[in-house]
Every structure is written in C-alpha cells, then in structure tokens.
Amino acid sequence: MLKVQEIRELIKLIDQSSIDEFTYEIEGSKIKMKKKGAEQQVIVQPAHAVEVPQPVQVQAAAAAPAPAVSSAEPKQPSKEEDNQDQANLHKITSPMVGTFYASPSPDADVYVKAGSRVSNDSIVCIVEAMKLFNEIEAEINGEIVEVLVKDGQLVEYGQPLFLVKPE
Structure with missing residues (x-):
C-alpha cells in the first residue's frame, strides 16, 4: 500500500x-x-x-468557489462593497504544492490569525512539500484579515492562503 x-x-x-x-x-x-x-x-x-x-x-487554485444558493433576496450593495474591500487586500499565496500548517508543531500556537499584525519578514505558516518544511513569509506589512485555508489542508501553487490589509 x-x-x-x-x-x-x-x-x-x-x-x-x-x-x-x-x-x-x-x-x-x-x-x-x-x-x-x-x-x-x-x-x-x-x-x-x-x-x-x-x-x-x-x-485546484484556479477553481472558482460555487456560488451560494439562497432563497433570500440578493444584496447587491454588500457584494460590491465586499469586492471593493477584497480589491484593496493583498493575498499571500502558496509558492508550491504541499500541505499547509498554521503552527510550527501540533501543540504550538498558530503563527498568525485574523487581526494579527505582520511585517514583510514575519513567518505566517509552513508549507510542507516532499518532506521539507518551508516557512512562508508575509512579504508585506499589514494586518491579517482572513486565513483562507485550514491547518493540514493540501494547497496548490499560487493558491491564496491569507488576506492582508496593507499598511
């Protein structure tokens, strides 16, 4: 096996x-x-x-998420606001295919979470590829707005991992 x-x-x-x-x-x-x-x-x-x-x-990273089906009336203004907010955010992407880890070890605290401040050399996560643990740096000064992947999730090259509000 x-x-x-x-x-x-x-x-x-x-x-x-x-x-x-x-x-x-x-x-x-x-x-x-x-x-x-x-x-x-x-x-x-x-x-x-x-x-x-x-x-x-x-x-795959290029796949767009399926649109949510809702019986409620669509809220166009909030969608536009979300798109404008998203446009102002920087995406930290995976530089390789591998497994995403939010902390240096299973019993340690996560590197960053929503609301954390990062600098360009801050380590935000680890991506394991071929038994090598690669530390991923933020490469931007700002605040983490959202963590887009779960701990232990398989990630693709170029897949967004974090959304950062630049300073």
Whole structure:
C-alpha cells in the first residue's frame, strides 16, 4: 500500500500533467485518479477489508468557489462593497504544492490569525512539500484579515492562503 506522502506526490504529478485519468495497481490495492477541468478525484481501494476514509477531493487554485444558493433576496450593495474591500487586500499565496500548517508543531500556537499584525519578514505558516518544511513569509506589512485555508489542508501553487490589509 502506498504511503499518504506518495499518494500526494502522485496527485501533484497528475495535476501538473495533461493526463485526464490515471490508474495504479500494486499488491492488490488500486488507486484511480480522474481530472475534470479544475477538479481531481482520488479513490484508493485496498485489497483487504480495511476501514478507508472517504475519497479525497482536491480543488485546484484556479477553481472558482460555487456560488451560494439562497432563497433570500440578493444584496447587491454588500457584494460590491465586499469586492471593493477584497480589491484593496493583498493575498499571500502558496509558492508550491504541499500541505499547509498554521503552527510550527501540533501543540504550538498558530503563527498568525485574523487581526494579527505582520511585517514583510514575519513567518505566517509552513508549507510542507516532499518532506521539507518551508516557512512562508508575509512579504508585506499589514494586518491579517482572513486565513483562507485550514491547518493540514493540501494547497496548490499560487493558491491564496491569507488576506492582508496593507499598511
């Protein structure tokens, strides 16, 4: 059976290639990956009766979030205000594909959270790629407005991690 890190590397390779579908079988286990536009689906089927987590869904950074469906009347002014606010914010993006970690270790406090002040050399998170832990710096002076990813989440190259209000 492949290790989680090996599966992540396969996902990364398939994501960077023009392959739409990939199947890999080893020792009775089967891994099948399919790409649909900006979405990938990974299904791992073990040979033995083992408890397996649900299939992993990976969203590429270029994918736009699905619009929320609401029965209430749409509020156009607040949407425009949000867009203007978003336009004034700086996005700290992931420089690589990897796993996002908000703190230096599982029992430590997070580097930053909403409301934290950062300078251009402040470490805001770690992105683990190929067993290397890369510290990501803010590269801007300002205040963290929003953390866009969860601890332990797989992130793509160029995916926004934080929104920062520049000073």
